Amino acid sequence: MTSAGSEHAAAGFDPLRPTLMRVAYRMLGSVADAEDIVQEAFIRWMRADRSEVREPVAFLRRTVTRLCLDQLKSARRQRETYVGPWLPDPIVEEDEVEDVTLPMMLVLERLSPLERAAFLLHDVFGLGFEEVAAAIQREPAACRQLAARARTHVRQARPRFKVEKQRGLELAEAFFAASRSGDMKALGAMLTADVSAHADGGGKRPAATEVVLGFDAVMQQYERVAAWLQKNGSTLVRVGFVNGLPGFITLEADGELQTTALDIEDGKIAAIYVMRNPDKLRHLH
CATH class of the missing domain: 3.10.450.50 (Nuclear Transport Factor 2; Chain: A,)
Structure with a gap:
């Protein structure tokens, strides 16, 4: 690949980093792990035959989701030996970001990795079940069931009384x-x-x-x-x-x-x- 081609590919990736970080962080609850996942997705993007990629953001979201699912397997083993209560890494912002609050992230921790992925991709990030299915390598009908099960658990984490x-x-x-x-x-x-x-x-x-x-x-x-x-x-x-x-x-x-x-x-x-x-x-x- 030419240097100019590499620079163009990197420049095309950079605007997508914030979106990919949101997916990875909400899947993993760890800023450092999310950064590692996004960086690995970048490496794979640079190595890919991009002429075959029709929708870069969908391709990269699938890549990040699959990397996160692999990471969650080892993360669960680590949490079994964690000292004291586990909380997700804190993200501090000036304004409310309502899609996934801390209590909801704790509920997501209790879901299976596939339930978590299906719920986040569909209910939080607004993807259709066809794209969810492509990301987690399951049939759309199975993805609907995964998201529905997750939704039942998540409802209890939604605030009953929204504070001004x-x-x-x-x-x-x-x-x-x-x-x-x-x-x-x-x-x-x-x-x-x-x-x-x-x-x-x-x-x-x-x-x-x-x-x-x-x-x-x-x-x-x-x-x-x-x-x-x-x-x-x-x-x-x-x-x-x-x-x-x-x-x-x-x-x-x-x-x-x-x-x-x-x-x-x-x-x-x-x-x-x-x-x-x-x-x-x-x-x-």
Whole structure:
């Protein structure tokens, strides 16, 4: 292939990277793994006989999907030995991205790889079942069944009460202030009775190794956290949306970043998701 041909192929690939990253990240929940998958797709694109490719974006989406399905097989084995709760890598944005929120990604984790692929490609990215079938190498009828099964599980992750954007950010700021100052009365007023707290330290930083369930248990945990933070400090870096949920980034006393995402129902916090694993926060630096 000529140098000019290679440059043209690379230039044609670059505008598709964001779309391919969205597919790979939502399949895998890992920014680093998604970047590796997209880079492998780029290598395959450069090696392919592109004169035979009628729709580059469909070809590359199929390539990324199949690479992700292979990756998920090994990822499942890794998760079996993961220390504590597993959460997807945090993506922090100024505005809500509603197609796949953090709670929905946790539901997707419980699906089979094929169910996840069929649901994401059809319900999230809007592909027809013919194209889904080509991507995951199944019949269209089978893809419909896979997506339908996935949809049943995913419904429970959709918010019952959509929080207004500004109200969500105000709650995030108020939660930061109360949890760092030790104002437990203010903190308690924000939580639902069945609130849960999920912290992903990955065995790399201190974090609860089980999901903390219920108002009393979460309040006790945050009393301990607040007492420690008042001595050691925690600096607010940015308020925004973490995987589609109101939240914030902080710089902690150990010099590492941390993200907190809040799942809000009917104006109160129903779940708290804290990412402390430095490997999953590296891209935020």
